[in-house]
Amino acid sequence: MRDFSYLRAGNIEAARNAAALPGAMLLAGGTTLIDLAKCGVAEPATVIDISHIEGLNAIDVTADRAVIGALAKMSHVADNTEVKSLFPAVSEALWQAASAQLRNMATIGGNLMQRTRCPYFRDPQNFPACNKRAPASGCSAIGGVTRGHAVLGVSEACIATYPGDLAVALVAFDAEVDLGERKLKVEDFFLAPGATAEREHDIRPGEVIMTIEIPGSAAARRSTYVKVRDRQSYEFAAASAAVGLELESDGRTIRDIRVALGGVATKPWRVRAVEDALKGKALDEDTVRKASALAVEGAVDHGANHYKIALAPRVIARAILKLGETA
Template sequence: MRTFDYLRAENTTTAITEAAKPETRFLAGGTTLLDLMKLNVERPAHLVDITRLPGLDTIEISPDVIRIGALAKMSKVAAHADIIEAAPVLSESLWRAASAQLRNMASIGGNLMQRTRCTYFRDPGAYSNCNKRNPGSGCAALEGINRNHAVLGTSDACIAISPGDFAVSLVAFDASVLVRGTVERRIPIDDFYLLPGQTPHLEHQLSSGEMIIGVEIPRVAALKQSHYLKVRDRASYEFAAASAAVGIEFESDGKTVRDVRIAVGGVATKPWRLRAVEDALKGRPIDEATLRTAAAAAVDGARSSGRNGFKIELTPKVVARALMTVGEISHDTEERFRT
């Protein structure tokens, strides 16, 4: 680990000013940053501790919007009674992530900024060819062990997967990231994360000297009837093989879809909104035939790199199962989607 300077900021103005200096990183829970520093992936010269900044750990719920401060702990948000009632998908995506110990330490802002778990990215000693870490060096994962890599949003420069769960639920429900620097900005979450293209080292829209101060989620009707399904190789403390954040608002008949929100994780280079699937479901009843046809569009444009091809078959099934849970479709139908 590189030697670094440490400063505990007492206010956001100081934090932002210090963060504008070269080779500086913010430190909140540290559950991702410190790991990457130990691996010599992140090598900051300066750390600005923002854990004591006032007013950034609040959770506010109004009739129109949910606002969560960037320093709110994952565990606090997941267990918040009003969040569970108004937006179950947010709670579920948080408590299905990481371990209890990590959720108690990790902040919401830090969670949004976590970086990929690609083995080649995280091992600079063994693999110099990683465009995300060393631009222009190549991508070791393309010809390597890539079972856990992305099939959507990839390029010939990078197939590293976006690892988050909470961000998937935010993308499904049109959340905004609130950012403060010399000015304050509101960035739609779907625009906040960048596709790798030929510049996979550029992962988000934050500029030097900017910090996340919170997220806002509009309280649409589908948010209340929502669910986060995470399929993984083991039952806990594991990243998703595929996941889906979904929500449905029905017409007055209780069967016809008025509004539906769907995003997937574990399969793409950023949290991935499925607007084509949404469009195929709106105005139609949630039945098996409709689900099979609509869910197939979940992997439009998907590309296998070899060992990760199973995700192309898995993803539509995960989407369908999540929708069936929200739509209260029969157990027999759900079982047919497992095979």
Template sequence: MRSFNYQRATDVSQATTLASQPEARILAGGTTQLDLMKCGVERPATLVDITHLQDLHDITLSDGELTLGTLVKMSQAADSKTVKTFAPALAESLSLAASAQLRNMASLGGNILQRTRCSYFRDPQAWSACNKRNPGSGCAALNGLNHNHAVLGTSDSCIALYPGDFAVALTAFDAVLNLQNSAGELRSVPVTDFFRLPSDRPDLEHQLAPGEMIVSLTVPRSATLARSHYLKVRDRSSYEFAAASAAVGLEMEEDNLTIKEVRVALGGVATKPWRAYQVEQALKGQRLEEKTLRKAAEKVTEGAIARQHNGHKIILAPRVIARALMTVGGLV
């Protein structure tokens, strides 16, 4: 690990100013940043500690939205009665992620910004060809072991998977990330727009500018959020990333038989948290029936591209969506 300078920020303005320096990185829980430093992917000259900024630790609820500070711990949000009541899919996505020890350390902002677990990306000593780590070098995963790589949102430059759960739930329910830069300027970016597709520049993963940091996130309150669910399918029952996951929400018509509104986002299969708009459109106004749900869920794989070892994700993804919708709809 490269030697680095350590600086503790006293407020957001100082943190963003320090973070705008060349080769500086923000440090919160450290569960992603330190991990990347240990494997040699990240080699920052300076770490800016923001963990003592108290105004970034709050969970608040208003008539219109739920707001979570960027330094709220994963475990704090997962266990929050407010989050469980008004946004159950968010709480479930957090409780199913990582381990109890990591959830007690990791911040929500850091969790959103976590980077891929692609083994070719995370082992620079063994693999030089990684466009995400070394632009223009190629992608070793294209013809390598790609069992856990993406089938949606890929390009010829990168098929690395976005690994998180929480951002998938945020994507389903139109969450917004609130960002602040070193000039004190604030801007809000929808989560659906925050993450970039790899295209020919997979090293550019999101819309966060140098010297800018996430200070909070807001989720609009809605009937679909209140009646929501997060389903995660994985190779083992705990401490494992998703083979496929789905965050869903339902609002029914007064007859309680017809779908009025629906929200669907997919994880574990794409290069970014994946909003399934085509599935939502196909289900609005339809009766809540298993056959209808399964048929609509198949639309999520339109445009999916399987590589040698990950074709199972194209089969699994619609089944996970349908199962999640049946669960929240009371059909199972």
């Protein structure tokens, strides 16, 4: 039997101290950690239950910024009136993530820490080779069944897709994650695999996610999250896009636009090439589709996931055109 210690942290200092222990992992909603322990991927020496720490689940939203506590439940954030009106893409991304039961349990901090759904990563018994689990052991996905794997940000070490929805919206709107001693752009918090696929997050021993801060903006207020997937609910994205749009007073020239992709990259994937190509341009379908195509420049497929290269720009275009219609 795999034995482990269970500690319940009463406050954030205790959580930080315990999180510095070797082999320590944090437990909040438990929807990721317990799954990973069941399939033999996570083998924590110590489980630190932070779910009882008070004050970490606040949701504080003004026009300037949203500050979301790490222990806020996905369903609470999704249903928050201010989040819905000031950051609709964030709410929509959450609504389209996981299932009702999972959203009621899972926390925002845990959501950022979820691991890839690469089936090879999650099956250590049958696929010992996985650079994400065991550095330098190889990649079972390359040459395997790759329909769900990434086409952007991949390396020779790893092609596992970042599976989440919320973080895609967060990187689109320059959100930051507060780790206590450090604050990082969410975009930098997630790491592309490169040669170190085992490192998915820039988080150090002893650090605990405290809050997520999303700056308010006109683009965030007029934003949406479009998710295309094999079935309508409880499914990861084949491709998704978080898009925010701000038009000039003429109602057709693009002043500001934010675009990020999910389901196609190894991390939440901001696509500034598309943004730069559209800023200052008139919003029309032809322009939008041409610019959206830039999102997949340099994309690399592994056979069965080739469709994502065609799909991703269309999802971006759909999201932008949808926003354009809702003046």
